[in-house]
Amino acid sequence: MRTWGVSDSIKLYNMENWGDQYFSINPSGNMTVHPKRGEGPGIDLVSVIEEAKKEGVAFPLLVRFQDIIRHRVVALNEAFRKCITEFGYKGQYQGVYPIKVNQMREVVEEILDAGRPYDFGLEAGSKAELAAVIAANTTPNSLVICNGYKDYAFIKTALSGIKLGKRVHIVIEKLSELYQVIAVAREVGVTPLIGIRCKLYSKGSGKWESSGGEHAKFGLTTPELLHAVNILRQEGLADSFKLLHFHIGSQITNIKTIKDAVKEGTRIYAKLRKMGLNLEFLDVGGGLGVDYDGSRTSFESSINYSLNEYVSDVVYSIQEVCQAEEVPEPNIVSESGRALVAHHSVLIVNVFGNIEVGATPIGLNETADEDDVVKEMRYLQQNLSSKNLLEHFHDAVQRKDEALSMFKLGFLSLEDKAKVEHIFWQICKVIHKNAAGLKYVPDEVEALNKHLADQYLCNFSLFQSIPDHWAIQHLFPIIPIHRHEEEPSKNATLVDITCDSDGKVCKFIDLRDIKDTLPLHPIKGHEPYYLGFFLMGAYQDIMGDLHNLFGRVNEVHVFLDETEPGGYYIEEVIRGNNIASVLSWIQYSATDMAKRVKEQIDAKVREGALKPKEGVEMQNFYEELLQGYTYVDVEKQAKPQYQISTEVRPQGAPGTNGQPVTLN
Numbered sequence: 001m002r003t004w005g006v007s008d009s010i011k012l013y014n015m016e017n018w019g020d021q022y023f024s025i026n027p028s029g030n031m032t033v034h035p036k037r038g039e040g041p042g043i044d045l046v047s048v049i050e051e052a053k054k055e056g057v058a059f060p061l062l063v064r065f066q067d068i069i070r071h072r073v074v075a076l077n078e079a080f081r082k083c084i085t086e087f088g089y090k091g092q093y094q095g096v097y098p099i100k101v102n103q104m105r106e107v108v109e110e111i112l113d114a115g116r117p118y119d120f121g122l123e124a125g126s127k128a129e130l131a132a133v134i135a136a137n138t139t140p141n142s143l144v145i146c147n148g149y150k151d152y153a154f155i156k157t158a159l160s161g162i163k164l165g166k167r168v169h170i171v172i173e174k175l176s177e178l179y180q181v182i183a184v185a186r187e188v189g190v191t192p193l194i195g196i197r198c199k200l201y202s203k204g205s206g207k208w209e210s211s212g213g214e215h216a217k218f219g220l221t222t223p224e225l226l227h228a229v230n231i232l233r234q235e236g237l238a239d240s241f242k243l244l245h246f247h248i249g250s251q252i253t254n255i256k257t258i259k260d261a262v263k264e265g266t267r268i269y270a271k272l273r274k275m276g277l278n279l280e281f282l283d284v285g286g287g288l289g290v291d292y293d294g295s296r297t298s299f300e301s302s303i304n305y306s307l308n309e310y311v312s313d314v315v316y317s318i319q320e321v322c323q324a325e326e327v328p329e330p331n332i333v334s335e336s337g338r339a340l341v342a343h344h345s346v347l348i349v350n351v352f353g354n355i356e357v358g359a360t361p362i363g364l365n366e367t368a369d370e371d372d373v374v375k376e377m378r379y380l381q382q383n384l385s386s387k388n389l390l391e392h393f394h395d396a397v398q399r400k401d402e403a404l405s406m407f408k409l410g411f412l413s414l415e416d417k418a419k420v421e422h423i424f425w426q427i428c429k430v431i432h433k434n435a436a437g438l439k440y441v442p443d444e445v446e447a448l449n450k451h452l453a454d455q456y457l458c459n460f461s462l463f464q465s466i467p468d469h470w471a472i473q474h475l476f477p478i479i480p481i482h483r484h485e486e487e488p489s490k491n492a493t494l495v496d497i498t499c500d501s502d503g504k505v506c507k508f509i510d511l512r513d514i515k516d517t518l519p520l521h522p523i524k525g526h527e528p529y530y531l532g533f534f535l536m537g538a539y540q541d542i543m544g545d546l547h548n549l550f551g552r553v554n555e556v557h558v559f560l561d562e563t564e565p566g567g568y569y570i571e572e573v574i575r576g577n578n579i580a581s582v583l584s585w586i587q588y589s590a591t592d593m594a595k596r597v598k599e600q601i602d603a604k605v606r607e608g609a610l611k612p613k614e615g616v617e618m619q620n621f622y623e624e625l626l627q628g629y630t631y632v633d634v635e636k637q638a639k640p641q642y643q644i645s646t647e648v649r650p651q652g653a654p655g656t657n658g659q660p661v662t663l664n
Helices: 006-012 045-054 066-087 105-118 127-135 152-163 175-188 222-234 255-274 307-325 338-344 372-382 389-408 414-435 467-472 579-584 590-607 612-626
Strands: 023-025 031-033 061-065 096-098 121-124 143-146 167-172 193-197 241-245 281-283 331-333 345-355 454-458 478-480 490-495 518-520 530-533 554-560 568-574
Touching (some): 045 061, 045 530, 045 554, 045 568, 061 066, 066 307, 066 554, 096 143, 105 121, 105 338, 127 152, 167 175, 193 222, 222 255, 255 281, 255 307, 307 331, 372 389, 389 414, 590 612
Parallel strands (some): 061 554, 167 193, 281 331, 454 490
Antiparallel strands (some): 023 031, 061 345, 345 530, 490 518
């Protein structure tokens, strides 16, 4: 019999496809990260975990690989440079990073540093983002693109950026903004750099399809665009119109959609050039996607194109239309964010328990006085065969329903109800296991895979760390960090530590479909078991909420260094929120709360309900609690005074001790 190996895990979790050569497994069975995309031996994630633990960093833990960001920025810019040279394209490429995708300072600064040779710029969509962008150390030739709805302060800040020597382009989203820009520009005494977003008929594909098209939230219709041109000419600002912008949505899954939109947008650019407008830039917006499931399809969690194909089609489509219209080829701007930062961060969570369907910590031995419905259920269990799987499954479901009805009416004891439930699930486990070898498996039996799955208890908040999975059912690759030399024998779903029933992950990536369960390894006593949530760098950091007051998680920033042990070093540790800081966001003062608790303790001491020493210890514990991490501390658990066993005691009948039944 062939033994399980690392190559089997790579295939099982489809890693070679979604990993895009950034992630692999080493011979020890540990996940490794290759920030330079396949080059070098890779960074062992287990080694990073152990080093973080030595620094006193608790889980959950977000690990950022800054070198991956650099690699992605260089790859995007070099792809455009190569394509422009090969096609003999007359314009240049100048990209910008939309900081809404991940506004963390370390992320933005890494992108700017890596993009410096390419004059890579930034995009802002709010006053707060623009404040950060204006302060950023961009190159003199890089672009700053201002999107989103704009008020007086937003526009004045953008125009002030022009006075500071920055190439700040204010993109008009609605006509009223144009009047504001003209008025504030006169007040400030600066000639504005204006862009206009046009609404295309072309729409995106995937989950964000509705954000584009003629009913999009942003942009000017064709009549409005022509009206804006007339206003600019009347105000003597026609030469300020430098950039035409369009955007059809995030995570565009189908390359045909991108080509259609670029052709339509370029056609508008060409007609404007023929009207005598000296446009310099065509901004094709964002939408460059990430293949989260590795299927390379137009499915919502995938894309059916590569980076090189995307770049080639954008450049060729623009060139084709411009040559046909006989107008100059514009400089190309793109606002790719997800494709730059998604790969660089991994959320690592520790599993601290599991809930197994049908497990029982007590003995459920057969007794003479048990109800007939229990005896009938035992008969079904003892007489299972490959020929009556479906029949006995239907009978077991019926008996279980009968038992529940009898219990509600008071005709069944609690003990007999427990026996029926336990035997039912044991029957289901046997049926599901043995149905795998049949040529045809009925849907209701196939569905048992989901119903019989263990629930693995994971130390994280879905709402804080992966809000897109909860809000829009977005899929992320989830894989054990270690033990890949072992075959995973459990099918599981994941539940977080919030008290919300939605705090669970029960949809997982698959090459051909969406899986209801994730193959995982059995938990070994108190040995740690870690799961990694990959491709987490886009949007998740900033969109997480405070459900149950679980705050930001701990972070470590990892950099490549061949001279260091393991080929890396942890450059920075950023501590997650403690309880006091999270409470302060909702107007609670840690000092005031500690004072109130002390008053209550002092009152109980005066009453004699507490001894003075107990009061001091209670106060100290409360104040330490406020400074603690908001997540579960698995290391500090009270030890039970008795042994808890989840094994079922032998009962003499096949299958009643929790062991699989072998069918005849």
